[in-house]
Amino acid sequence: MQRRHDIDALRVIAFAFLILYHVGMLYVHDWGWHIKSSYQSEALQLPMLFMNRWRMDLIFLISGVAAAFLLKPGQTGRFLGLRSWRLLLPLTFGILVIVPVQPYVQGVTNGAVAPGFWSFLAEYYTARRWPENAFDGWQHGYTWNHLWYLAYLWMYTLGLAALLPLLRSRPGRRLAAAFTGLRGAALLFLPALPLLFYTLTLQHRFPDNGDFIHDWYRNAVYFTVFLYGYLIARDAGFWAEALRLRKTSLGAALLLFLVYAVARHDLPEEIPYWHEVLIMVLRNFYIWAMLLAILGWAHACLNRPFAWLPRANEAVYPWYMLHQSLIVLIAYWLVPLRLGGFWECLLVTGGTVLGCWLLHEGLIRRSNWLRPLFGLKPPGPPRELPALRMAAYGLLPFLALVTFIIVQS
Secondary structure: OOOOHHHHHHHHHHHHHHHHHHHHHOOEOOOOOOOOOOOOEOOOHHHHHHHHOOHHHHHHHHHHHHHHHHOOOOOHHHHHHHHHHHHHHHHHHHHHHHOOHHHHHHHHHOOOOOOOHHHHHHHHOOOOOOOOOOOOOOOOOOOOHHHHHHHHHHHHHHHHHHHHHHHOOHHHHHHHHHHHOOOOHHHHHOOHHHHHHHHHHOOOOOOOOOOOOOOHHHHHHHHHHHHHHHHHOOOHHHHHHHHHOHHHHHHHHHHHHHHHHHHOOOOOOOOOHHHHHHHHHHHHHHHHHHHHHHHHHHHHHOOOOOOOHHHHHHHHHHHHHHHHHHHHHHHHHHHHHOOOHHHHHHHHHHHHHHHHHHHHHHHHOOOOOOHHHHOOOOOOOOOOOOHHHHHHHHHHHHHHHHHHHHHHO
């Protein structure tokens, strides 16, 4: 099958926006984060909210599309082995090496951790219990912070593999055909209904906490859009309809967001239940309309072999792993200097981009032993490694880390 350049390009763009979003978290007023600038803006809340509602849904949907292309008939074991290697090994390395600067900065900023990174690291590696609210994940001693996506994606990959017999059965194929066969208004609105159902039934009971086990609301939403991506990946009819509806879906998304923003603006602590339900309805229909619009416009504008795309596509994984630690560290250095909002933001953004580029181009992609730690394939011709061996490369270090944390706690 011809390579889908629009999916590759959309993956690059989605993660680029994720980096910008995390820079924005430093400056948006009244939204908690690991470290905050002195120069915060309420005006940022609206554009951040616009992106926040669908940014991770888009990434999981793209991941589902990618899974469909990677999952070859009769090679489920190899698929799981490859996914375990390329998700769990970087996750383990990231938790141990890349992420620790974030809890350190957050703990020092909160006054719960004494300055001195190497002293902090010596204690951090013991997985001891930290002072309450010292940093995100203080209860467990360790945190995966922004790398939670890798753990969730691995679990959804296992879930997909478990569902394959059902999806490939006759009823499963009929259900998939009914979904990908939606046209017009049905495609614009019906796929949002499961997301709305989860919001109405699960969100209040299972608030976001990022530990997977108790994250049933986010799991329901993200696994559903992951399955959506898997189902639509190879269906030409769906993509033709998304292309045809791209202007309608974008207009609907913008209108829905406008009404949603008005409906949730300046609310008192107590609102009638009907008002709460209205906000939920608007939010979920906005999310799906925006996802459909993004897919349609990407198919229209990005499905071509851009010269920059192969290099950028390879860089996504290392940049994703590195960016938040660089943002937090650079902000930690710059915030006390009070350089002014413009210069501080410029330096944080520029320093993050430059740091990701230098580390990836100058070190990671040139090192045979660093490449798999950042989710990159070995250089040169592909090697056919046994599925169990690939799975072991990812599973064993991750299970060792999890076992150590459980024993220490």
